[in-house]
Amino acid sequence: MLNLLSFLWKNYAFFLFLLLEAISMSMAVSSGHQSAVFAYTSNQIGGQAFSSWQSITHYFYLQETNEQLANENTFLRSQLKTSFLDRNTIVLSNPSSLLDSSSSQITDTLIPAFDFMSAKVISNSIHKQKNYLMLNKGRKQGVRENMGVIGGKGAIGIIYSVSDDFSTVISILNTKMSLSAKLLSNQELGSIQWDGKDSQFAYLNSIETYIPIHVGDTIISSGYSHIFPEGILIGTISDYHTTEGSNTYSIIVKLSTNFSALNYVSIIRNRFYNEQLMLEKLEEDNI
Numbered sequence: 001m002l003n004l005l006s007f008l009w010k011n012y013a014f015f016l017f018l019l020l021e022a023i024s025m026s027m028a029v030s031s032g033h034q035s036a037v038f039a040y041t042s043n044q045i046g047g048q049a050f051s052s053w054q055s056i057t058h059y060f061y062l063q064e065t066n067e068q069l070a071n072e073n074t075f076l077r078s079q080l081k082t083s084f085l086d087r088n089t090i091v092l093s094n095p096s097s098l099l100d101s102s103s104s105q106i107t108d109t110l111i112p113a114f115d116f117m118s119a120k121v122i123s124n125s126i127h128k129q130k131n132y133l134m135l136n137k138g139r140k141q142g143v144r145e146n147m148g149v150i151g152g153k154g155a156i157g158i159i160y161s162v163s164d165d166f167s168t169v170i171s172i173l174n175t176k177m178s179l180s181a182k183l184l185s186n187q188e189l190g191s192i193q194w195d196g197k198d199s200q201f202a203y204l205n206s207i208e209t210y211i212p213i214h215v216g217d218t219i220i221s222s223g224y225s226h227i228f229p230e231g232i233l234i235g236t237i238s239d240y241h242t243t244e245g246s247n248t249y250s251i252i253v254k255l256s257t258n259f260s261a262l263n264y265v266s267i268i269r270n271r272f273y274n275e276q277l278m279l280e281k282l283e284e285d286n287i
Contacts, residue, residue: 120136130175131174133149172192180225181204199259219253229268238252
């Protein structure tokens with residue numbers, strides 16, 4: 001006890017200063033202008049601290065937010081008309097009479113042709129001649145070889161191999177890859193192929209020189225491969241020229257997808273893929 005009293009007596013000036021400082025601060029913030037200044041300052045500091053905390057917590061929830069957005073994009077793609085097969089369905093009031101037009105009614109029917117599944121990119125390469133991606137979805141999740149893969153800005157590649165929980169994608173940035181494409185402006189068919197150089201550009205082949213084309217023309221998927229729906233964005237014409245002795249253009253396409261910044265993608269399943277492939281094989285066998 002004597003030690004405590006001795007300590008307080010030796011430092012009484014410091015404790016008196018603290019007491020007077022507290023009284024003066026209380027008087028200052030409780031009076032008109034000073035009170036407003038104090039309230040504003042405290043709000044500013046508190047607001048900045050809260051904003052910083054929100055930024056920190058937002059960072060930790062980014063992955064969850066990205067997954068949610070990827071799932072929403074996947075759902076929206078499944079609702080596009082290009083994801084449906086348009087059929088004329090004949091409804092017969094008298095099934096025994098196929099030739100009697102009065103006994104039948106033709107109605108338009110949209111049948112879902114493509115399913116979409118979101119997946120996360122867990123590895124990716126862009127600097128090799130033959131580039132691949134790996135996704136965190138595999139056979140257990142319904143992924144199979146020859147399914148299309150697209151991102152938020154367009155086509156990416158085709159499922160190449162599948163394990164139980166993972167799959168690899170042969171990228172457009174692969175010199176062995178060829179993608180059926182067409183010009184949006186006039187529906188002329190060609191194929192997209194990468195030359196192994198710049199990851200931002202590929203070539204559109206097989207467009208004959210009598211076809212009118214322009215820089216900026218949009219290139220989309222043709223839908224003829226049965227892997228991608230028709231109309232998936234691939235890129236735009238960046239430049240083109242003709243070569244003496246050739247009847248086709250050399251067309252440089254600026255790819256719409258930034259392959260160096262892939263995070264989430266959508267895997268596409270064509271419900272009729274095997275059926276369409278079987279019919280094509282029958283046609284080839286009969287030629």
